[in-house]
Amino acid sequence: MTEFIQQLINGLSLGAIYALIALGYTMVYGILRFINFAHGDVYMVGAYMGFYLAPSIMRGFGQKSIASGIVILVAAMAICAALGIVIERLVYRPLRNRPKLTVLITAIGVSLFLENAGQYVFGPDPKAFPDIINDHAIEGLGDLTVTVSQVLVLAVTVALLLLLTWIVKKTKLGMAMRALSFNPVAASLMGINNDVVIAFTFGLGSALAAAAGILFAISYPSIDPLMGILPGLKAFVAAVLGGIGNIPGAALGGVLIGLVETLVVGYSDTIHIPSTYRDAVAFAILILILLFKPTGLLGAADREKV
Amino acid sequence: MLEIKDLQVCYGSIMALQGVTITVPTGAIVTLIGANGAGKTTVLRAVSGILKATAGAILFNGEEITNHPPHRIVGMGVSQSPEGRMVFANLTVRENLLMGAYLRKDKRHFAADFDYLFNVFPRLKEREKQVAGTLSGGEQQMLAIGRALMSKPKCLMLDEPSLGIAPLLVKTIFSKIVEINKQLSLTVLLVEQNANLALEISSYGYVLETGRIILEAPSAELRKNEKVRGAYLGGA
Numbered sequence: 274m275t276e277f278i279q280q281l282i283n284g285l286s287l288g289a290i291y292a293l294i295a296l297g298y299t300m301v302y303g304i305l306r307f308i309n310f311a312h313g314d315v316y317m318v319g320a321y322m323g324f325y326l327a328p329s330i331m332r333g334f335g336q337k338s339i340a341s342g343i344v345i346l347v348a349a350m351a352i353c354a355a356l357g358i359v360i361e362r363l364v365y366r367p368l369r370n371r372p373k374l375t376v377l378i379t380a381i382g383v384s385l386f387l388e389n390a391g392q393y394v395f396g397p398d399p400k401a402f403p404d405i406i407n408d409h410a411i412e413g414l415g416d417l418t419v420t421v422s423q424v425l426v427l428a429v430t431v432a433l434l435l436l437l438t439w440i441v442k443k444t445k446l447g448m449a450m451r452a453l454s455f456n457p458v459a460a461s462l463m464g465i466n467n468d469v470v471i472a473f474t475f476g477l478g479s480a481l482a483a484a485a486g487i488l489f490a491i492s493y494p495s496i497d498p499l500m501g502i503l504p505g506l507k508a509f510v511a512a513v514l515g516g517i518g519n520i521p522g523a524a525l526g527g528v529l530i531g532l533v534e535t536l537v538v539g540y541s542d543t544i545h546i547p548s549t550y551r552d553a554v555a556f557a558i559l560i561l562i563l564l565f566k567p568t569g570l571l572g573a574a575d576r577e578k579v
Numbered sequence: 580m581l582e583i584k585d586l587q588v589c590y591g592s593i594m595a596l597q598g599v600t601i602t603v604p605t606g607a608i609v610t611l612i613g614a615n616g617a618g619k620t621t622v623l624r625a626v627s628g629i630l631k632a633t634a635g636a637i638l639f640n641g642e643e644i645t646n647h648p649p650h651r652i653v654g655m656g657v658s659q660s661p662e663g664r665m666v667f668a669n670l671t672v673r674e675n676l677l678m679g680a681y682l683r684k685d686k687r688h689f690a691a692d693f694d695y696l697f698n699v700f701p702r703l704k705e706r707e708k709q710v711a712g713t714l715s716g717g718e719q720q721m722l723a724i725g726r727a728l729m730s731k732p733k734c735l736m737l738d739e740p741s742l743g744i745a746p747l748l749v750k751t752i753f754s755k756i757v758e759i760n761k762q763l764s765l766t767v768l769l770v771e772q773n774a775n776l777a778l779e780i781s782s783y784g785y786v787l788e789t790g791r792i793i794l795e796a797p798s799a800e801l802r803k804n805e806k807v808r809g810a811y812l813g814g815a
C-alpha cells in the first residue's frame with residue numbers, strides 16, 4: 274500500500290508538469306483550431322532561462338530563498354510569454370487564413386528551429402540545473418519518500434491552475450478568449466481585437482510551459498535543448514485525452530498521463546511491461562482515445578474541426 | 580449619420596454587391612429588404628469591417644470608416660446583431676452582455692444599462708446566469724440585440740431579427756426595436772426578408788436584388804408599390 278501511495282505521489286508530480294504544458298496546447302487549439310507543435314520547445318527555453326538567470330537572481334534575492342525561487346519562476350515565465358507572443362506574431366499570424374495543414378507544418382518547422390537554435394545557443398550537451406531550492410526528503414512520513422521539490426511542483430501547479438481559472442472565468446480578456454473560441458466573427462463584432470486576444474493566449478500558454486520547465490528542472494536537474502520533445506508530445510496527448518480545447522480537460526489529462534506512466538514503470542515487473550516502454554505509454558493512450566473517444570474525456574462533440 | 584456609397588464587395592471573383600448606396604439619417608429606422616441571397620448580410624458585414632469593400636465608401640457621421648478593423652468601427656458607435664444571432668453559447672447571458680460592452684471603460688454605468696435592458700427584455704433577466712446555448716431562438720435574438728446595445732452604439736444594425744422565430748415573438752421583438760429607437764434616439768438599419776413588418780416600423784426602405792438597389796422610397800410608399808407587393812409582401 275505504501276508502495277502504491279508512493280507511486281501516486283511520484284505520478285502526480287510528473288503529471289502536474291504535463292498538465293501545465295498541456296494547457297498551452299489546448300488554449301491555442303481552442304481559439305485557432307491548430308496544434309502548436311513548437312510548444313514543447315518553449316518549455317525547454319523556460320528551463321534554460323531559469324538556468325541562466327538563477328545565479329544572478331540568487332545573488333540578489335538570497336541563495337535558495339523563497340524569494341529567489343519566485344523571481345526565477347516569474348522571470349522565466351515572462352520571457353517565455355514574450356517568446357510565445359513573438360512566435361505568433363512573426364510566424365503564425367501571417368498564416369492565419371491559410372489551410373490548417375500549412376500552419377501545422379510550419380509549427381513543426383518552428384519546433385525544429387527552436388531545438389536547433391537551442392543546441393547552437395545553449396550548447397548541445399546537458400547542463401546541470403543549479404540548486405535553487407533545498408531539496409530533500411521530508412521527514413516523519415515513515416516509508417514514504419516525499420521530497421520538497423515534489424511538494425513544490427504540486428503547490429505551484431495548483432496555484433497556477435487557480436490563477437488561470439480566475440483569468441479565464443473572471444477577467445475581460447479571459448471572457449474574450451472564450452467568446453473568440455466560440456465564434457471569432459461574433460467576437461470581433463463586440464469590439465474585441467482578436468489579434469490581441471490571440472497574442473494573450475499564446476503568452477499565457479507559453480508562460481505556463483516555462484513554469485513547467487522550471488519545475489521539471491528543479492525535480493530532475495539536468496536540462497538539454499531536446500528536453501522538450503517528449504514531454505511536449507506527452508502533454509499533447511494529455512490535451513487530446515482531456516478533450517482538446519477544454520482547459521480542465523488538459524489538466525486532468527496531464528495528471529492521468531503522469532500517473533499511468535509512473536505506475537507502468539513502478540509495477541513493470543508485475544504487469545510484464547518493461548519500464549523502458551514508459552514513453553510508449555502515452556502514445557498507446559493516444560491511439561486508444563482516438564479509437565474509442567476522439568472527443569476526449571471532457572471534450573464536447575462539436576469540436577472536431579482540425 | 581450612416582452613408583454607404585456605391586459599395587462593392589466581392590467573394591473571390593464573384594461580385595456580391597455591385598455598387599450599393601444607402602443613407603440612414605440620424606434617429607431613423609431604415610430598412611433594407613430583399614430575397615435570400617440578395618446581398619443584405621454582405622452589406623452589414625462590410626459596414627462592420629468583417630468583409631473588405633473593393634470599391635465605394637462607408638461614412639459614419641461624415642468620417643470615412645471603409646475597411647477599418649471591426650473593433651474600431653464598434654468603438655466609433657456602430658454595432659450589429661448578426662444574422663443567425665451568433666450569441667456565445669458557452670457564455671452566460673450576463674457574460675454575453677458584458678462582451679457587448681467590451682470596449683467601454685465606464686463600468687459604473689453598467690448596472691443602469693443592465694436594468695434598462697432587463698426592463699425591455701424581462702426574459703433576459705430571468706435567464707441572466709444561464710448559459711446562452713440553453714436559450715430559445717427568440718431569447719437568443721433578444722440577447723443578440725441586448726448585447727449589441729451594450730456597446731452604447733449610435734447606430735444599430737440588425738440582420739434578420741425575425742429569422743426562425745415564432746411569429747408572435749417576432750411582433751414583440753419588432754415593437755421592442757421601435758421602443759429602443761425612440762427611447763435611446765438610436766439610429767437603426769434593419770435588414771429583413773420579412774418585408775411586411777420591416778416596412779411597418781421603418782420610415783424609409785431600400786430593396787436589394789442580386790447586389791443592386793432596385794428600388795428605394797419612404798416605407799409607406801414601398802408598401803403600396805406593386806412590385807414590392809408582388810415579390811416581397813406575399814402578393815396580397
Ligand SMILES: Nc1ncnc2c1ncn2[C@@H]1O[C@H](COP(=O)(O)OP(=O)(O)O)[C@@H](O)[C@H]1O
Nearest residue numbers: 590593595613614615616617618619620621622
Ligand atoms: N462566404 C461566402 N463566399 C462566397 N459567396 C458568398 C459568401 N457569403 C455569401 N455569398 C454569396 O453572396 C451573395 C449574397 O449573400 P448574402 O449577403 O448572405 O445575402 P442575404 O443576406 O441577402 O441573404 C449570395 O449569392 C451568396 O451565395
Ligand SMILES: [Mg+2]
Nearest residue numbers: 619620621662
Ligand atoms: Mg442574410
